Amino acid sequence: MPVRLPLAKALLLALASLLAATCSVAQTISYPAPNSPIEGFHRGFDSALARHGVVGGGFAFVHSGSQAQLFTYGEARRDSHQAVDNETAWNWASITKSMTAIAILQLRDRGRLSLDDPAVRYVPELAQVHSAFGPIESITIRNLLTHSAGFRNPTWPWDCDEAANCDWQPFEPTKWSQVAAMLPYTHIAFKPGSRWSYSNLGYVFLGQIIERLSGDDFEVYLDKNILKPLGMTQSYFDCAPYFLESHVAASYLRAGDVLTPQPINFDTGVTVSNSGLKAPIADMVRYLRFLIGDPALPIYEVVLKRSSLQEAWTGVLPVSQPGEPLTPYTAGSPQMGLGFFVLESNGRRIVYHDGDQGGFSSELLVDTTGHNGSLLMVNTTDTGGPKASDATHPQSNTEPDPGTDLRLALRAVLLGQVLPRYTAH
Numbered sequence: 001m002p003v004r005l006p007l008a009k010a011l012l013l014a015l016a017s018l019l020a021a022t023c024s025v026a027q028t029i030s031y032p033a034p035n036s037p038i039e040g041f042h043r044g045f046d047s048a049l050a051r052h053g054v055v056g057g058g059f060a061f062v063h064s065g066s067q068a069q070l071f072t073y074g075e076a077r078r079d080s081h082q083a084v085d086n087e088t089a090w091n092w093a094s095i096t097k098s099m100t101a102i103a104i105l106q107l108r109d110r111g112r113l114s115l116d117d118p119a120v121r122y123v124p125e126l127a128q129v130h131s132a133f134g135p136i137e138s139i140t141i142r143n144l145l146t147h148s149a150g151f152r153n154p155t156w157p158w159d160c161d162e163a164a165n166c167d168w169q170p171f172e173p174t175k176w177s178q179v180a181a182m183l184p185y186t187h188i189a190f191k192p193g194s195r196w197s198y199s200n201l202g203y204v205f206l207g208q209i210i211e212r213l214s215g216d217d218f219e220v221y222l223d224k225n226i227l228k229p230l231g232m233t234q235s236y237f238d239c240a241p242y243f244l245e246s247h248v249a250a251s252y253l254r255a256g257d258v259l260t261p262q263p264i265n266f267d268t269g270v271t272v273s274n275s276g277l278k279a280p281i282a283d284m285v286r287y288l289r290f291l292i293g294d295p296a297l298p299i300y301e302v303v304l305k306r307s308s309l310q311e312a313w314t315g316v317l318p319v320s321q322p323g324e325p326l327t328p329y330t331a332g333s334p335q336m337g338l339g340f341f342v343l344e345s346n347g348r349r350i351v352y353h354d355g356d357q358g359g360f361s362s363e364l365l366v367d368t369t370g371h372n373g374s375l376l377m378v379n380t381t382d383t384g385g386p387k388a389s390d391a392t393h394p395q396s397n398t399e400p401d402p403g404t405d406l407r408l409a410l411r412a413v414l415l416g417q418v419l420p421r422y423t424a425h
Contacts, residue, residue, distance in 0.1 A: 057378035064371040076249040093355030096277040101339020115142040131188040150188035151199040174269035207273025235279035251359030262358040315342035
């Protein structure tokens with residue numbers, strides 16, 4: 001049946017509106033201008049990556065509504081000498097948690113849950129967990145968001161006797177049933193809400209809450225409600241779609257002069273809600289701009305209200321513990337917010353999250369005072385160890401060695417020399 005003219009006109013108007021919305025989040029990316037504050041950082045960035053033996057990496061800096069400035073370094077894949085470019089897809093690892101937190105806040109803002117609801121209300125299997133600190137109902141969604149529920153850090157707690165003979169064991173649980181089977185053998189380490197202890201497992205539970213309340217798989221929910229609205233069209237979770245496979249970066253662990261390639265293009269299984277995001281830096285710039293904010297783009301308020309982001313960026317408890325060594329996650333004595341670390345630096349409130357997995361190391365940082373932000377990614381982790389690591393599975397490194405992690409030095413330069421030279425528009 002031919003389409004009537006009024007309907008055809010309506011369809012064209014809808015298409016035009018959709019294109020306009022897509023263009024509104026499209027971002028222009030340039031290379032640093034000579035003598036700009038970020039250009040000096042660029043030179044230090046290259047030398048730092050070379051000093052740490054990094055195979056490839058990238059960095060982006062965004063100031064309010066200005067063009068994003070991006071620079072790349074080295075090779076995405078050492079074996080083929082494929083250069084890093086704007087299309088290179090990286091594993092952002094635990095930066096995924098920031099999106100998981102946003103998804104939970106979306107559901108809260110839509111009246112589907114309260115942050116102070118018991119987590120067991122939505123994930124009944126948690127009733128099997130042993131707690132010496134009172135009823136399991138005392139563990140709230142807020143506790144999961146702030147890593148204060150008392151759950152362990154490793155998602156998969158058992159190691160092989162000989163790593164070289166355990167290629168049959170998945171890197172992470174591939175199914176929820178495997179995590180559920182471990183819950184009767186899981187205990188709460190401290191009174192919920194009393195202290196901070198990083199937990200990938202807690203964010204697996206948040207992923208389950210998102211799935212069970214929305215009716216969508218975690219990946220589908222985030223694609224529909226975060227990635228698509230922000231125009232992140234080359235972002236995905238876990239293994240790459242076929243048309244993007246050639247852009248996937250390889251990754252490596254370095255021990256002295258020895259590089260150990262890590263499994264490429266792997267699936268994080270049921271732990272996708274704590275570490276499954278893959279994206280090029282150009283797409284992550286779109287996410288960064290959303291976090292920085294722009295009143296002229298109403299789609300940002302649709303993704304998440306600014307007031308809810310501000311709530312997420314309010315520190316509620318310290319992350320450093322007496323007697324524990326500092327890591328890039330805990331250096332500078334930050335507070336933990338709802339899915340974001342919060343740090344006060346030279347009168348500025350900085351929120352950030354790092355990611356470490358399978359040789360990838362990353363950092364997302366937002367200067368909420370100056371309306372600035374940066375993204376860092378490298379595909380090589382200097383373990384500081386004397387021997388090469390096993391390459392059977394991607395290595396999860398949530399407590400990086402501060403002596404060999406380049407992020408601490410680069411962050412110090414950003415906070416001390418770059419960000420103070422940029423002020424809010």
